[in-house]
Amino acid sequence: MNMIVTPASPATPNGTTRPQVRIVIVGHVDHGKSTLVGRLLHETGSLPDGKLDMLKAVSARRGMPFEWSFLLDALQTERDQGITIDTTQIRFRTNSRDIVLIDAPGHAEFLRNMITGASQADGAVLIIDALEGVRDQTRRHGYLLHLLGVKQVAVVVNKMDRVDFAAERFKEISDEISAHLQGLGVKPTAVIPISARDGDGVAERTDRIGWYKGPTVVEALDRLEPARPLEALALRLPVQAIYKFDDRRIVAGRIESGSLIAGDEIVIMPAGKIARIKTVESWPVTPVAGRQGAGRSVGITLDRELFLERGDIIAHTNSAPRETRRLRARIFWLHDKPLAKGDQLLVRCGPKESRATVVAIEKAVDPGELSSVENKAIGRNHVGEIDISLSNPIATDPYTENPRTGRLVIEVSGRIAGGGLVLSVDAGQRALPVDIVPVESALRLDERSARYRHNGAVVWLTGLPASGKSTLAKALERRLFSNGGSPILLDGDTLRAGLNSDLGFSAADRSENIRRLAEVATHLARNGHIAIVAAVSPAREDRATARRIADTSFREIHVATPAGICEERDPKGHYKKARAGALASFTGIGNDYERPEAAELVIDTSTRTVAEAADEIEQMLKTTGVLFDEVVDLAANI
């Protein structure tokens, strides 16, 4: 917040460093979080000059008694509603720590904000009203702290002035909450009786709580340990991006755990490909020598050209993560619509994303309730354990082995809807990385390209059914072949009869269909052939996957014949059947075809002949470096 300008940076000019710890204050609504924050700022001398007086004046002007929580109610909207609505960050100092305080709200409506705040915290203060005792939101927040991985939790029992500073009442609450937290595997670092309004127990053990011998709130905060990077664990470098800004091919990402150094032998999961780190690149000085540890954002180059993509995990060969298509997770759910068995989701595990299906739901409960009633679906702000199957294999670790890579988030309609911890992975076909050594072809690429007079490529024709993809593909195949090239037609429908005969038309199956087409086409392209793929491929995301797989050899052609004309043509009678309701999941009469935004070529077959269209494709393949320019050869012959 702007009002606190006591700098918390340990990078002071004289070079001294103080540990910085980030804390979150959580608990039931109206149990006194904002009051405690206001009091803490005052007790640690962190308030800007005149701020307290100004706020007292504002209170007087509005005809209300001053309250410490006003300090935080900096937003007009907050004052209007009377509750703190979001995470704000406030800084102050204790004897040996710089504290960044994340004030999280208590209102159930804003659990997503509590989670946003607490996920960034090293420690937490759980506040409980001495009069009201442990409430549903107290329990819920306790549970979420555990799920979010916040292990240092101090409990404060506030408003002790309202129970006449009775030691018995304090013990009652202390026992109840300690039992609850310990049941979750969290041991409170302290349980402190306080009156945030009057100041008892905050920075001082006053006479009124003379029976209490433990630390004050400020002392408890002073003992918090900042989070340590996970350097002792196995190396996990999730690939964030691959950059080719110049002649270097840099694999960029943040080291989540472990460390690496140039020369290390690494394995790329889930594919299991092996390489060595050639250099660690940086800027302005590059390359950098020395070991790079957890927490660093790095860029590395490898000693060989391998296909890598965002979301792969780089690990050391002897300690690779598991590859899986099936995992079990304990999650919290924030979406309005409850999560149910069979739901289709997008799961993100670090930079890796995969479509997923909920196979089973167990232990769905409201963590706020004392006696948990199990449900079949996970409601908003509730938790549960789920089994999910993933449409793409991912590499991950159980949370107990790696707290960074063993967690995931779930997206619904492009918005984060939940998150949780990986409890176990079903290792599936490959429990441990297998050192796959691809057999290299006996022929060099330039030998092939010298014969074919073209480079390998994936020419991807996408468009509505009956837009003319197959006709164009066949014309192109014939033309390339006549010129001595090596084209190979991969027709979506044809491959469904064999390679893809196990797939239907659900979104997940369509994705898998496209992925397989792309893999086969890419294999052909890498061996110098021109793979011509004709497939409706309606989903933009699926085509993006294909492009990622084929990488620079990908050429997308949008066969953009108007929908009306496609339906008129209808050579296979599909439109007619679909209109009659006899063909479910048919792309064409709905709006489910997502047009390409950056195709290499767009062709409308209703305004040109097949030969003209083939000319255009040929021209595009020339200008984009696939076909070699014939003119050179002709000139040589003269």
Next chain:
Amino acid sequence: MHLLKDNSTAVGLGSPAAAERARTQEFSADLAPSMDHLDQLEAQSIYIFREAFGRLKKIALLWSLGKDSNVMIWLARKAFFGRLPFPALHVDTGKKFPEMYRFRDHYGKEWDLDLRVEPCPPIDAVDPTLPPAARSAARKTEGLKMALAKYGFDGLIAGIRRDEEATRAKERVFSPRGLEGNWDVRDQPPEFWDHFNASPPQGAHLRIHPILHWTESDIWAYTKRENIPIIPLYLSQNGKRYRSLGDQDITNPVASNASTIDEILIELEQTKVPERSGRALDHETEDAFERLRVAGYL
């Protein structure tokens, strides 16, 4: 520290501090050097930059020429190995200090930026119910909207920090904006474990805040460590300096004798005056700043 003075010559890219760190790292092959506070901030910002670049289609960095956005450009060049792989957008009110324009023209070239300077509409086009300074700042919001419409960016990288202003403390790292560029503070998606909501609805855009977690002191300490150029107005002359640079007519200097970055850091240790106290628009009414932000101001 190096400053842009009149007729200054270009300064080499490799900062002595960075070279020194690279050297010291060579000594410890079996132990990774521990990360200090600035290293942690830097690594986090780089992660955010790479997410923004990878997950959005068309982004730009808002370059206000101030200390924060210069640090941002530096961090982006670290993230992308020396280059800024997207445009630097300067929404120009036409009322900046001459030193700022000189800085822009010089470093825009030296850093090889794809610089896009976009004008703001005249003051008459802006909501007349706002107080004068806020109205003036709202021009910038309008200029920003015009630039958005012109280029169709789906993400704008902005150098705001949580510690500088109360309403900014409520921001997410990836912050969705409505179709009108507006910010719905009540309905912000959850954001945790460095997973960002990167799917703006069709026609809307995201603001990305790579230095949201930095403080004013962090900015200066990093500027010094990395030898990032600054505009000399930040340093004391005749007992005054600017802590924050905006339009000439709505930005005032603060009393200060800090004439080096070290002295600024010491001053920040001691002061309890807010950073934006020289910005008139923050103090006109209790909610002027929030109203601006809800409407799409940075």
